Amino acid sequence: MSGPPPGDIRLVARALEVRYPGTARAVRPALALDELELAPGRSVALVGESGSGKTTALRALLGVVRPSAGSVEFGGVALERLRGKRARAFRKAVQPIQQDTDGALDPRQSIGAAIAEGHRAGGGAPKDASAVVEHLLDEVGLPASVARRHPHEVSGGQRQRAVIARALAVDPRLLLLDEPTSGLDATVQIRILELIERLRVQRGLGLLLVSHNLGVVARLCTETVVLYRGEVVERGLTRALLEAPRHPYTAALRRSVPEIGVPFRAPRDPSPDAAEVDTLVGCRFASRCPHATASACGAAQVLAAVNGDRARLVRCARFPELGVLDPLA
Amino acid sequence: MNPDAPLLSIRDLVIEIRGRRLVDVAELSVDRGQIVGLVGESGAGKSLLLSSILGLLPADATVRGSIIFDGVELRGVSERLLREVRGRRIAVVLQAARAALTPTLRAGTWIERALVLHRVPAAERRSRIAHALDAVRLDPALLRRYPHQLSGGEAQRVAIALAVALHAELLLADEATSALDVTVQAEVAELFRELRLTEGTSILIVSHDLALVAGLADRIDIIADGSIVERGGPSVLSKPQHRVTREMVAANPTLERVQGVAP
Numbered sequence: 001m002s003g004p005p006p007g008d009i010r011l012v013a014r015a016l017e018v019r020y021p022g023t024a025r026a027v028r029p030a031l032a033l034d035e036l037e038l039a040p041g042r043s044v045a046l047v048g049e050s051g052s053g054k055t056t057a058l059r060a061l062l063g064v065v066r067p068s069a070g071s072v073e074f075g076g077v078a079l080e081r082l083r084g085k086r087a088r089a090f091r092k093a094v095q096p097i098q099q100d101t102d103g104a105l106d107p108r109q110s111i112g113a114a115i116a117e118g119h120r121a122g123g124g125a126p127k128d129a130s131a132v133v134e135h136l137l138d139e140v141g142l143p144a145s146v147a148r149r150h151p152h153e154v155s156g157g158q159r160q161r162a163v164i165a166r167a168l169a170v171d172p173r174l175l176l177l178d179e180p181t182s183g184l185d186a187t188v189q190i191r192i193l194e195l196i197e198r199l200r201v202q203r204g205l206g207l208l209l210v211s212h213n214l215g216v217v218a219r220l221c222t223e224t225v226v227l228y229r230g231e232v233v234e235r236g237l238t239r240a241l242l243e244a245p246r247h248p249y250t251a252a253l254r255r256s257v258p259e260i261g262v263p264f265r266a267p268r269d270p271s272p273d274a275a276e277v278d279t280l281v282g283c284r285f286a287s288r289c290p291h292a293t294a295s296a297c298g299a300a301q302v303l304a305a306v307n308g309d310r311a312r313l314v315r316c317a318r319f320p321e322l323g324v325l326d327p328l329a
Numbered sequence: 330m331n332p333d334a335p336l337l338s339i340r341d342l343v344i345e346i347r348g349r350r351l352v353d354v355a356e357l358s359v360d361r362g363q364i365v366g367l368v369g370e371s372g373a374g375k376s377l378l379l380s381s382i383l384g385l386l387p388a389d390a391t392v393r394g395s396i397i398f399d400g401v402e403l404r405g406v407s408e409r410l411l412r413e414v415r416g417r418r419i420a421v422v423l424q425a426a427r428a429a430l431t432p433t434l435r436a437g438t439w440i441e442r443a444l445v446l447h448r449v450p451a452a453e454r455r456s457r458i459a460h461a462l463d464a465v466r467l468d469p470a471l472l473r474r475y476p477h478q479l480s481g482g483e484a485q486r487v488a489i490a491l492a493v494a495l496h497a498e499l500l501l502a503d504e505a506t507s508a509l510d511v512t513v514q515a516e517v518a519e520l521f522r523e524l525r526l527t528e529g530t531s532i533l534i535v536s537h538d539l540a541l542v543a544g545l546a547d548r549i550d551i552i553a554d555g556s557i558v559e560r561g562g563p564s565v566l567s568k569p570q571h572r573v574t575r576e577m578v579a580a581n582p583t584l585e586r587v588q589g590v591a592p
Contacts (some may be wrong), residue, residue, distance in 0.1 A: 049510035050481070156371075183368040185537055190580035212510050215582025256515040257540075260566050260581055264544030266519040267512065 008075040009093045009173045011038040011061055011206075015070035018056050028284075029068065031230045033058045034303065040173045043207040045198060045217040045238065048227035054210045057227070058176050061208065062096055092122050095172035099179040101159040101178040104166075105151040111162045112137075112147025112295065118169030136165040140195060157188035161195065168199070174206040175199075181216060194218050214257045218242060226250050229284045232303060236312035244324040246306055249285045254327035265328065273297075283316070291318055336361045336402060336499055337530050342394035344377050346387065352377050352555040354394075359499065364525055364532045366504070366542030368577070369552035375535045378552070379503055384411045391441075399498070402590040417447045420492030424504035426484035436487045438473030443491055449567055461493035464527060469560065482513035489520060493528060500524070500532045506541065518545055539566065539577050551577070 013036040031053035038044060046054040059065040061072055063079035071078045074090045075326040082090050098104045105114055115136055116129040124132060134144050140161040151159055181189040181253045197220060197305045200207055204218035211217050217224055218238055224237040234247035245251040254266050268290040276294040286292040306312040335358035344352035352374040359365045369375050380386050382396055396403045396489050398414060423429050431439050431455055465486045476484060479540055506514040524530045536542050542549055543563045551559040554572040569575045
């Protein structure tokens with residue numbers, strides 16, 4: 001078996017399915033993802049609510065959760081078959097940034113020591129460590145004095161910057177971010193988003209962002225995949241999804257984002273037909289959908305291209321007749 | 330009581346802990362049937378202010394000033410009198426909805442016990458609970474569940490249902506929607522608006538989410554470093570005067586700055 005071509009650092013999910021142990025075969029998997037490709041320079045968001053499978057997808061892409069069907073490949077090799085040098089290349093190239101910044105750093109280790117550890121783990125020379133720590137702290141906008149601090153001695157925003165600095169110490173090419181700004185004040189959140197955006201451009205990183213906040217997604221990612229209860233319901237360019245959503249759930253998500261200067265938009269009521277749809281077989285969103293009909297939504301829904309564009313997919317039997325949905329109406 | 334007087338009126342409230350002045354609010358009021366938003370970032374003093382209304386400040390806090398609820402001064406009243414008000418006439422909905430419920434009690438039992446505690450006559454309990462479930466659009470079957478079997482949004486509805494069943498006049502919502510998914514957040518926000526209309530409940534929403542509060546509240550008070558720095562209707566956010574308000578407005582992730590090319 002030949003190794004991946006040097007520089008092939010694409011992370012690709014194909015026909016990926018994740019089932020957690022103990023779920024019946026008849027039950028649909030916790031996550032089904034037909035295709036997802038992440039590469040340096042690309043920025044993809046996985047959007048959905050609790051239970052949509054977005055964190056499961058991220059864990060499968062990290063190799064922490066094994067697919068029950070399909071595969072995740074790094075440089076053309078399935079993650080579970082990566083060995084030796086290639087396994088190290090994967091762990092160096094792909095770095096996660098977790099939601100829980102408290103848990104991401106060792107409470108007994110100074111932030112400088114944590115970053116130095118990342119530097120050595122990435123194959124850096126120990127003698128360069130202190131210079132690298134200083135440089136990385138500067139790159140993420142932290143004063144050099146933070147190196148001596150422990151995680152509990154800095155604010156939540158500073159801690160997230162430190163976590164990012166430690167991930168960068170390994171010199172990654174792809175960052176997998178799980179709700180990187182939830183729990184932070186808005187003025188802190190915007191600074192972290194600006195930092196991630198700057199790093200993406202300057203370092204040519206690929207980003208996978210897991211978030212339920214469309215405002216955050218719009219800020220960072222050109223492509224968006226919308227998940228609902230383990231299935232992709234719509235995907236395409238972020239701008240297209242926000243401006244012209246085709247799936248009723250995407251429209252509901254868009255509608256739910258509060259915006260300053262726009263009066264509160266009450267959620268739309270489900271259609272009278274919605275209760276009749278068996279969501280174990282048919283559309284999983286039907287019970288909440290304002291457009292559900294018993295006839296169209298009762299059958300299994302397929303992911304179909306919008307206007308023949310394979311980059312723009314929607315899983316809704318009614319999408320051709322519904323047309324572009326106006327989430328603000 | 331004078332029906333035109335504010336339901337809640339706070340004057341010259343100063344809270345100090347270990348010599349540090351953490352809250353210094355000259356005036357804050359909630360009129361009957363009004364939704365007021367109190368918005369600030371971490372450490373601004375929002376939760377301390379809320380705790381002081383409920384008489385639940387830490388033991389080492391010193392308080393000066395006046396907190397008048399429905400014409401009665403709450404500061405310095407006996408714990409027994411405070412209990413008449415706290416939880417019953419002034420209800421609280423917290424960010425951690427599930428933690429507000431008792432983990433070993435079914436949701437229905439939890440509501441029932443609270444009604445007993447607040448001496449709601451047995452004959453009234455069932456009809457009050459039925460009305461409350463209807464008001465918060467909660468499936469009665471969910472009352473058989475334990476907190477860990479409820480979603481965050483369902484647990485929040487249970488907590489709000491209790492407030493409705495107790496005929497609470499003022500609802501204090503402390504980051505009540507912050508931990509919820511955006512679509513569920515919108516549902517709970519809609520519920521607040523309905524309660525104001527159908528039950529006449531006054532609501533003080535404490536949050537760091539400026540955009541959410543701006544869409545809901547009749548009036549917004551911006552709090553920073555313990556003091557109200559700006560106040561007005563939702564339109565105040567279109568022309569913010571204070572530096573803190575301007576920063577918060579600017580930091581709000583909008584859907585206008587979108588990555589990528591036009592479709």
